[in-house]
Amino acid sequence: MEGHQRNLYLYDRFNARVVGVSRDDVLTLKYWGNDLGVTFPLLSNITAFVGAYFDIQPEGKPIFGRRTVIIDKKGVIRYVRDGSPDFKDILLFLKKLNQEGR
Amino acid sequence: MKRKGLTILCLMLVVTWLSGCATPETSKKVPYRMSPQGTVIWEDEFEFSPPPPDWKLLRVEAGENDVTFGFMRPDPGGYPSVTTFAYDEDPFGCTAASFEGREREFFKRFLFNAILQFQILERKKVRVVGGEGLAVIVEGKDPVKKEKVRAKVVFGKRGERILGFYITQWRPMDGSYDPSAFEVFDKFVASFKFLKKSFYETL
Numbered sequence: 001m002e003g004h005q006r007n008l009y010l011y012d013r014f015n016a017r018v019v020g021v022s023r024d025d026v027l028t029l030k031y032w033g034n035d036l037g038v039t040f041p042l043l044s045n046i047t048a049f050v051g052a053y054f055d056i057q058p059e060g061k062p063i064f065g066r067r068t069v070i071i072d073k074k075g076v077i078r079y080v081r082d083g084s085p086d087f088k089d090i091l092l093f094l095k096k097l098n099q100e101g102r
Numbered sequence: 103m104k105r106k107g108l109t110i111l112c113l114m115l116v117v118t119w120l121s122g123c124a125t126p127e128t129s130k131k132v133p134y135r136m137s138p139q140g141t142v143i144w145e146d147e148f149e150f151s152p153p154p155p156d157w158k159l160l161r162v163e164a165g166e167n168d169v170t171f172g173f174m175r176p177d178p179g180g181y182p183s184v185t186t187f188a189y190d191e192d193p194f195g196c197t198a199a200s201f202e203g204r205e206r207e208f209f210k211r212f213l214f215n216a217i218l219q220f221q222i223l224e225r226k227k228v229r230v231v232g233g234e235g236l237a238v239i240v241e242g243k244d245p246v247k248k249e250k251v252r253a254k255v256v257f258g259k260r261g262e263r264i265l266g267f268y269i270t271q272w273r274p275m276d277g278s279y280d281p282s283a284f285e286v287f288d289k290f291v292a293s294f295k296f297l298k299k300s301f302y303e304t305l
Binding site (some may be wrong): 002003005006009010013035036037038039088091092095 | 192194195196197198207210262263301302305
């Protein structure tokens with residue numbers, strides 16, 4: 001999350017916005033986000049429907065898998081990567097989408 | 103919280119996460135070469151004086167909050183006697199534009215797993231990578247495990263972004279620190295140069 005926060009000025013440049021989604025509750029996310037200094041939205045999804053939608057909800061576990069998804073302005077999913085975010089890869093992809101007007 | 107009009111929403115990045123998890127990956131390519139002057143050229147991007155041969159290169163990792171590269175040396179005196187130093191393109195912290203603000207953010211997470219209380223021994227402005235910087239020397243102690251660590255962190259800038267160099271030297275509580283390792287670190291930092299603009303500066 002800190003990495004995304006550090007890159008916000010670059011996401012702005014490519015007309016992209018970032019949101020985080022977690023199964024943690026709102027209060028936990030609020031405390032955690034404030035402690036880290038994260039200014040982008042952190043969404044609480046304790047019922048896990050977002051995780052089911054993105055297929056990152058391990059069965060029987062109270063957490064989401066770690067996945068980065070880029071959705072274009074038409075709502076089309078353009079990029080999906082699991083694990084720790086590769087920020088350079090993400091930024092290059094956003095730059096390309098922005099240049100293509102997507 | 104930063105608010106943007108919905109009408110300007112073009113791309114959206116959705117991130118889900120497991121708190122505190124990172125998946126390291128390793129690179130099999132050797133990312134450096136030696137120059138005729140004996141300096142190390144790292145991925146044609148950085149140049150620095152290497153430490154003496156008893157310092158081993160730390161494995162290069164990719165991903166969130168991982169160091170770019172570093173060196174380590176086991177020290178005499180038994181566990182946990184070891185010294186490690188590293189260059190980090192993205193040190194802990196994310197919001198502060200000033201070195202002092204980033205220092206506060208950084209020390210919330212630096213050696214977090216060790217659960218140490220740090221005492222700042224020295225803080226001073228320095229010159230680093232051709233610009234202004236901030237050097238902070240701290241000591242942390244763990245009275246339960248009977249271990250201690252002395253660390254020096256140097257913050258500098260590359261373009262708009264704050265970078266960090268740091269050295270940690272672990273010792274048993276009754277062990278003594280080896281200042282010569284800090285001299286090796288200082289030489290490494292003083293010699294460090296950028297050979298080209300960073301990825302972020304060229305986006």
